[in-house]
Amino acid sequence: MRNRRRRPRGRVFRFASILFFGLAGTPAAQSSRLVDLELVLAIDCSYSVDAGEFELQKIGLAKAFTNPAVLAAILAGEHKAIGVTVVEWSGAGAQTVAIPWTTVHDPASAVALAARIEAMPRLTQEGATSISSMIEFGLALFDANRLAGVRRVIDISADGRNNTGRRIGSVAPLAMILGVTVNGLAILNEIPTLNFYFEQQVISGPDAFVMEANDYEHYAVAILRKLIREIGYPAVS
Numbered sequence: 319m320r321n322r323r324r325r326p327r328g329r330v331f332r333f334a335s336i337l338f339f340g341l342a343g344t345p346a347a348q349s350s351r352l353v354d355l356e357l358v359l360a361i362d363c364s365y366s367v368d369a370g371e372f373e374l375q376k377i378g379l380a381k382a383f384t385n386p387a388v389l390a391a392i393l394a395g396e397h398k399a400i401g402v403t404v405v406e407w408s409g410a411g412a413q414t415v416a417i418p419w420t421t422v423h424d425p426a427s428a429v430a431l432a433a434r435i436e437a438m439p440r441l442t443q444e445g446a447t448s449i450s451s452m453i454e455f456g457l458a459l460f461d462a463n464r465l466a467g468v469r470r471v472i473d474i475s476a477d478g479r480n481n482t483g484r485r486i487g488s489v490a491p492l493a494m495i496l497g498v499t500v501n502g503l504a505i506l507n508e509i510p511t512l513n514f515y516f517e518q519q520v521i522s523g524p525d526a527f528v529m530e531a532n533d534y535e536h537y538a539v540a541i542l543r544k545l546i547r548e549i550g551y552p553a554v555s
Contacts, residue, residue, distance in 0.1 A: 353421060354395030355549055356467035357402050358456040361416075362476045363442040364408040366508055371534040372440050375475060378538030379404075380436040382545050383428045391550035392422055399423035400549060401465040404435060405455065409445030410483030413455040416441055419463040448483035449476060449520055453490060453500060460498065469524075470498045471548055475541070477505040477534075479515055490522045499523035503544055507533040 361375050382388055392400050404417040416438045422428050456472040472493065480486040493500045500523055502516035509515070516528040527547070531540035 350464045351399070351401075351421065351466065352397045353399045353401045353465050353467045354392075354397045354469065355400040356419075356460055356463065356465050356470045357400055357548065358459055358472045359402060359404045360452050360456060360472060360474045361404065361406050362408070362447070362478075362505070363406045363412075363440060363444060364447045364476075364478060365444045366447070366477050367444075369440070371477075374534040374537050375541075376435060376438065378541050380432040381538055382542045383422065383432040383435070385542055388542070388545050388549065389422075389425060389428050391546050392428070393424075394550060396468070401463060401467060402431060403459060403463070404438070405452070405459075406440065406442035407452045407455070408442050408447065410448040410451045412442050412445045412448070413452060414441040415459070419459075419465065421465075446482040447476060447478040447480060449474060449480040450486045450489040451483040453493060454484070456500075457492060457496060457498060470496075472498060472500045473503065473544065473548060474500065474520065475503040475505065475537070477508045477512065479509065479512070480519070486519045490520055493523045497524065499526050501526055501544065501548060502528040503531060503537075503540055504528055505531045505534060505537065 359379065363372060392398065399421050401419050401421050403415060403419045405413055406416050407413040417434050420431060422431055452474060453472060460470050490500060500521050502520050504512040504516045506512055513528050513530045521528055529540050529544045531537045
């Protein structure tokens with residue numbers, strides 16, 4: 319899987335600098351618990367995602383956290399814990415935290431998170447697809463928790479290209495500047511070449527990668543593989 323990154327230039331760099339210093343000024347006291355990973359899981363709720371497809375994303379993600387391989391990846395880390403928040407998103411300004419930051423550190427906490435994911439309703443209104451807004455929203459979430467993660471990752475699942483909000487090319491490089499990785503799960507039911515778009519335009523930051531699901535029916539398998547890699551990277555490839 320290829321990783322493609324771009325260097326921010328001009329206005330992008332100035333905007334990133336403003337964001338960087340704003341986040342860097344957050345009091346250190348807000349970060350208290352050490353975890354190996356702070357993970358934002360972003361679920362697509364745009365117009366192209368019907369009720370059944372939303373359920374497939376939700377159930378697939380819930381099942382992944384009950385899989386022994388995911389728990390093994392978590393417990394293999396130095397701190398044997400990760401922080402997770404789940405966001406539902408669609409157009410610009412349409413992002414909703416469905417599950418606030420929670421830690422997963424043992425079988426009971428993994429099962430509890432899975433149950434919360436499976437039970438969560440669709441909270442974000444259908445809209446256009448603003449991956450750029452989701453990245454901006456995700457970046458702000460890291461300094462709103464009380465975690466100190468070795469790594470920070472935004473995991474974006476989507477079946478379409480950015481079509482509203484900021485240009486994706488003006489936002490994706492911000493993550494790299496802030497040391498945040500943006501990974502993608504491209505669902506190819508609408509656009510068979512969406513994985514290449516993600517590789518070229520969306521992913522950024524340390525060790526960023528893209529995985530594909532041919533359709534929503536394959537989402538569960540793809541998100542399981544993706545979580546194992548994200549949690550266990552670089553030990554798990």
